[in-house]
Amino acid sequence: MxxxxxxxxxxxxxxxxxxxxxxxxxxxxxxxxxxxxxxxxxxxxxxxxxxxxxxxxxxxxxxxxxxxxxxxxxxxxxMRPTRRLSFTPNDPLVNRQWYLGRIHAFDAWPQLPTLGTVRVAVLDSGVDSAHPDLQSQIVDGRSFVSSSWETDTNGHGTFVAGEIAAATNNGIGIAAVGFPAELLIAKIVRSDGTISPDAEARAIRWAVDRGARVINMSFGGVRDPRRADPALELRGLSRGPPARPRRELAEPRRNGADLLEPRPPVRGCRRSRRGDLFHAAARAHSVVQAQLRSSGVLGLRPDGVPPR
CATH class of the missing domain: 3.30.70 (Alpha-Beta Plaits)
Structure with missing residues (x-):
């Protein structure tokens, strides 16, 4: 016993x-x-x-x-149980924005965080300022061409602005990658789709003077590097950066040619759902699906501008 x-x-x-x-x-x-x-x-x-x-x-x-x-x-x-559910915006089309999951855009937070705003200038074709997913995000705008910055007959500027700073977790449309951002809109694209170096230079200075920390320029061009460029001279890049800090973001040309101007410190390129690079520019108060090669990217479209 x-x-x-x-x-x-x-x-x-x-x-x-x-x-x-x-x-x-x-x-x-x-x-x-x-x-x-x-x-x-x-x-x-x-x-x-x-x-x-x-x-x-x-x-x-x-x-x-x-x-x-x-x-x-x-x-x-x-090994500790450290994983938790991440935040998912309530924007109805977020599940179709495949790239947000690819870059883990919201995985760091269990709920939408309160972050300090970052002022982003979009130098493009203007914007539909009445778009419900953008109107609360715009702090200022100016046109450097003959038409108003609050209209966008091209559609590219509205699309880009939406990807950067569409109102997130507001129950409509899409979610944005840079959801704490506030927008400065500079319209520099003429009605024929061209951009003058003078308009570009004046828009950059205007954006810097209004506190832009990031300048998005979704365009590019080639030039003879032996020739002086008035845009470079005017914005002072040949003599050093402006007094206020800023970042420029530009993209390569569609045809794959070397991009000589502008020469930003940050250069962006887009990838498809499969991971391959695509070069065609996106044309996207409605939300539509814009086809970039064989991969769908959702973006905002101005009223009256058909999908492209």
């Missing part, structure tokens, strides 16, 4: 010890044999070993020190 009671006491002590064990991830040294490391881990712990990827295994153990002497081990980390 005494032996039976003693055995029961030993079992009772063993249960809490096993219950206190935790699961650890173990990194495998470069060049070490994974199966050999797994066998050593199993011998030390007496527990089954699970493969987690190409260079790590996991096992239950009492503490990390129990695994420190395993040959072929590069690191040990306790």
């Amino acid at each position: 005494k032996r039976l009671l003693l055995a029961s006491f030993v079992v009772a002590l063993a249960v809490p010890a096993q219950a206190s064990a935790a699961r650890f991830a173990i990194g495998i040294q470069k060049g070490a044999d994974e199966q050999s490391v797994a066998r050593r881990v199993r011998a030390v712990t007496g527990q089954p070993v699970t493969k987690i990827g190409a260079f790590a295994v996991s096992v239950r153990a009492r503490h990390a020190g129990e695994l420190a002497s395993v040959k072929g081990m590069s690191w040990v980390e306790r």
